[in-house]
Amino acid sequence: MAVLPIVQVPDPVLRKKALPVERVTKRVQKLIRDMADTMYAANGAGLAAPQVGVSERVIVVDAGDGLVALINPRIIAAEGSEVDVEGCLSIPNVSVYVERAAKVEVEGWDERGRTVRIKADGLLARALQHEIDHLDGILITDKGSPIQRADEEAASGSQASTPGEKST
Numbered sequence: 001m002a003v004l005p006i007v008q009v010p011d012p013v014l015r016k017k018a019l020p021v022e023r024v025t026k027r028v029q030k031l032i033r034d035m036a037d038t039m040y041a042a043n044g045a046g047l048a049a050p051q052v053g054v055s056e057r058v059i060v061v062d063a064g065d066g067l068v069a070l071i072n073p074r075i076i077a078a079e080g081s082e083v084d085v086e087g088c089l090s091i092p093n094v095s096v097y098v099e100r101a102a103k104v105e106v107e108g109w110d111e112r113g114r115t116v117r118i119k120a121d122g123l124l125a126r127a128l129q130h131e132i133d134h135l136d137g138i139l140i141t142d143k144g145s146p147i148q149r150a151d152e153e154a155a156s157g158s159q160a161s162t163p164g165e166k167s168t
């Protein structure tokens with residue numbers, strides 16, 4: 001198990017367009033394991049490789065139904081739209097209302113290099129779109145204005161975060 005440091009804004013790696021993975025090697029498989037360990041340790045719902053300082057197209061997501069790891073993920077179909085609150089492990093204490101497709105189909109490789117397609121809705125669809133945005137250097141603060149800061153809420157005596165709300 002290896003929990004990696006999570007890169008935070010304004011680190012420039014978060015703004016780079018991540019490179020495609022050409023081949024699934026042991027190094028890439030270890031990266032996926034370490035990213036999953038890091039996501040769970042941070043109690044997050046997703047993590048993209050640039051968030052651990054690696055500018056490559058690898059994401060992990062767990063929206064409550066188990067780990068999904070994807071290499072070179074891309075959205076091949078999307079429908080509907082929903083607005084909901086998101087946080088980001090790279091932008092502490094910031095929440096933003098973000099409009100996303102309600103349902104997506106994502107294609108990529110699994111950790112063995114096999115092509116997989118995942119149909120998702122709800123939190124999984126949202127987390128996948130959030131992580132794929134990271135691979136293109138896009139952050140939630142590009143999508144809307146921060147609506148609350150946990151430190152300000154704490155200062156005013158209200159609850160510091162929404163129960164169950166997870167950052168990605």
Ligand SMILES: [Zn+2]
Pocket residue numbers: 087088089090130134167168
């Ligand atoms: Zn994020």
